[in-house]
Each structure stands twice: as structure tokens, then as C-alpha cells.
Amino acid sequence: MLTLEQLKEKRFAVIGLGMTGCSCVDFLYQNNAQVYAFDTRSPHPVNISSNVTVAFGELNPDVLSTMDLLVVSPGIPLSHPAIAQAIAAGVRAIGDVELFSWFNQKPVIAITGSNGKSTVTSLVCSMLKSAGFNAKMGGNIGIPVLSLLSEPYDIAVLELSSFQLETTHSLKPQAATVLNVSADHLDRYESFEAYRQAKLRIYQNAQVSVINDYDRLTIPHTGDYSESFGKEGAFTISDDGHSLLFKGEAWLDYRQCKLTGKHNALNIQAAAALCHSLGVALNKLTEGAMQFEALPHRCQRVSRYNDIQWIDDSKATNVGAAQTAIESLSWGSEGRMILIAGGDAKGADLTVLKPYLEQYVSAMIVLGKDANQLLPLHTNTYRVGDMKEAVQVAATLAQKNDIVLLSPACASIDMFANYMERGKQFLQAVEALQ
Numbered sequence: 001m002l003t004l005e006q007l008k009e010k011r012f013a014v015i016g017l018g019m020t021g022c023s024c025v026d027f028l029y030q031n032n033a034q035v036y037a038f039d040t041r042s043p044h045p046v047n048i049s050s051n052v053t054v055a056f057g058e059l060n061p062d063v064l065s066t067m068d069l070l071v072v073s074p075g076i077p078l079s080h081p082a083i084a085q086a087i088a089a090g091v092r093a094i095g096d097v098e099l100f101s102w103f104n105q106k107p108v109i110a111i112t113g114s115n116g117k118s119t120v121t122s123l124v125c126s127m128l129k130s131a132g133f134n135a136k137m138g139g140n141i142g143i144p145v146l147s148l149l150s151e152p153y154d155i156a157v158l159e160l161s162s163f164q165l166e167t168t169h170s171l172k173p174q175a176a177t178v179l180n181v182s183a184d185h186l187d188r189y190e191s192f193e194a195y196r197q198a199k200l201r202i203y204q205n206a207q208v209s210v211i212n213d214y215d216r217l218t219i220p221h222t223g224d225y226s227e228s229f230g231k232e233g234a235f236t237i238s239d240d241g242h243s244l245l246f247k248g249e250a251w252l253d254y255r256q257c258k259l260t261g262k263h264n265a266l267n268i269q270a271a272a273a274l275c276h277s278l279g280v281a282l283n284k285l286t287e288g289a290m291q292f293e294a295l296p297h298r299c300q301r302v303s304r305y306n307d308i309q310w311i312d313d314s315k316a317t318n319v320g321a322a323q324t325a326i327e328s329l330s331w332g333s334e335g336r337m338i339l340i341a342g343g344d345a346k347g348a349d350l351t352v353l354k355p356y357l358e359q360y361v362s363a364m365i366v367l368g369k370d371a372n373q374l375l376p377l378h379t380n381t382y383r384v385g386d387m388k389e390a391v392q393v394a395a396t397l398a399q400k401n402d403i404v405l406l407s408p409a410c411a412s413i414d415m416f417a418n419y420m421e422r423g424k425q426f427l428q429a430v431e432a433l434q
Helices: 019-030 081-088 096-103 117-130 162-166 192-203 262-276 286-291 319-330 350-360 371-377 387-397 419-433
Strands: 011-015 034-039 053-056 069-072 092-094 108-112 135-139 155-159 175-178 208-212 227-230 235-237 243-246 249-253 300-303 309-312 337-341 363-366 381-383 403-406
Touching (some): 011 019, 019 069, 081 092, 108 117, 108 192, 108 262, 175 262, 208 262, 235 262, 262 286, 262 319, 300 419, 319 350, 319 403, 337 387, 350 371, 363 387, 371 381, 387 403, 387 419
Parallel strands (some): 011 034, 034 053, 108 155, 135 155, 337 403, 363 381
């Protein structure tokens, strides 16, 4: 760790000039560090001071090896040859979260998981605000963590990806959780276990570790944890699904919440466990839980056209997210489920979806790069060319009380700019039916 005064004595190379990288350059420059900026893409405008030297294109390992520290953006792996060579030469590599942890003086709640991170991070903020705290969220959602340092806050609520955790060593969360672990980013990690280990780094230095006791993969390396939610811990749900419980006693009527589905009941439990670790009484958290609405493209109901629920879960970019959505939305449903799925599977094994499809899905409509991997997994499957056609086919299949769920289990980059654009096209196609 360095002090602000010591920053002036060091040469920093910030690698990657997206929003996160630019926030790093800005922080270091304002604190008089010797900062140099690098981006592997072709030259383009970047939002940093014109006084900072910028180099675009291929990284030069000899230049990086002259630096004291590398600040590497999450999207760039430490295995990049130029970065790996600099590390081998003794240059330390960190990320923006590590830099934040050196200077943050306020309590931190840290959240990761393969799925549900953004929802739980936003929920924690909502619940803490209802309890009277000035909570701010950042990291993989909201604003870059270093930008938080220039804002007033009582508690920082951080959504952290496995990529961010790879370069984080000094963060000391008041409470930390891994919500769940399922196959994702296997195009970057050498194995599923390597990906899981990156997630579990969030428990390092945490005062309170909160696990999902439905998912044993969320347990820390040591096997020790402070609290759990799900089926066995202090935070559970009643058998009828109506009430969220703390040590067997109801504290929230789930029927009054705007969120739906079993997975969101778990999300509220996780958020409550994290907030409660700060000593916040549960009755102060209820309003924030009840008023919270689903985030865009995360099991978001976008229409009830023809008495059919049209659900946008475009953010389900991996198999685990799709499994959760399929099972959770079937919970208490009166109708059938029609699933729209497909895209770039990122090397994941899509066959693990098969039991969920067989149990919960009436028909599946597939599209995108890896649609052929999905076709054999269900007996009633339709291959389409684009989202408009997918929605039109779904409309011919769906009946009253059915659910049409867009939960791709794949990334969007083969057909769309991002998962938001995929969800937007889904909504536009549904609206065109009316």
C-alpha cells in the first residue's frame, strides 16, 4: 500500500482506457503521480488530461518493465504476454479496486457471483438508504470505485467481477458474499475451478463472510463463514413462499415486494444478511426491499400482451443465469414456459441446461452462433434467424397465462452490440405484436 505522498515517487502504467482505466488515470494524475496510459486498441479519443502520455496499439513489454506499478483494467488478462513479462521482471500489477482500497476510509460491502451481482448490489443500496444511510455503489455497476473517493458516502457497496478480484489484495470489506458460482468466462480461465478461485478472493480480509447455502461452491477455502442465506442459515423463506424469515420469524411479506421469482427472494435474503452485518435492524430495511424493482434486462417483465408474461432476461449471458431464471419463474406459475435462447456460449457446456428444459420448458426458440448446440436439448425446438422472428414464433405458440422468457444462456456479441441491445430488440418485437 502507498500513501498519497508516495504516489508522487512512482511510475504508473494504466493499461486499458475504458471508463475504469480513465478513472485510474484521472485519480493518479490529480494526485501528482507519474502516470502513463496505454490502450491496445487503435487510436481513439479518451477522456483523460492532455498532459498524460498515451500509447495505442500493441503493448511494449520493455516499456512496461520500466514502471513501478501496472494498473490493469479488468478486461485485460494478466496473462497478456507484455503484462506477464513485466510482472516476471518484478513490476507489480494491481487494479482500480486495489488502488481504491489504499485510500478508502469508509465501510465496504463487497458482492460477487456469477449471477445476480447487480441486483443484490442495488438492493443493498436501496435497503441501506431506507435505513437512513448514505450508501453509494460502484465497481462493476454505477461508477468506477475510484470516483467514489470524491463523493460523500457512509458505506460503499461494491459489485466486483472475478476479473477485478484477480488484482485486489488489500480490500477489507465489512461484509462480503459470493452469491453463486456457475460456468462463465471459460474463454479466459484455464478451468472452472480457476474461475471459482478468483471469485472466492472476495472473502480475503472480510470481517463477515456470507454464503449461499444452496450453493456449496460459495464457501470460502477455509470452510469458515459468518452467515448464510437460503435454506439452513438465519435468512430463509417460508414453505409457502409468502414470507422471508430471520431465525424462523417473519420480517418481510414477499408478496408485497415488486420483485418476483424464487431467485429474487434469495437476492433479498442475501442483501438483508449483508446489511444486518452492519448492525442494521431488519425492520429498517423492509421499505427498501419492498419498493425495489427489477433492473433492466434481469428477469424484467416488459409486457402482459394477450395475458402472456413477456420476460426480458437478456443479462443471462451464461448457463447458470438461465437455469436460475427458468426454475425461479416457473415457481408458482399457472401456465407453460416458452424459452428464447442462444448466442455465443463462450466455451461453456450448454448440455447442462437439458434437465431444466425438460422439466420446465414447453418449447424453445434458438438463435445465434451456438444455436445448434441447443437444438438437441429439447424435443420441441425452433431455429430462427433474428429476434423479431423469435418473438413472432413465440407469439404463435403462447397461450393465456404462459411465460415467454428471453434468457439466452449465452453472450450477445455474435449478433448484438451488447446484452442491452438484445433486450431492446426483444422489447421492440413484443411491442410490434400489439
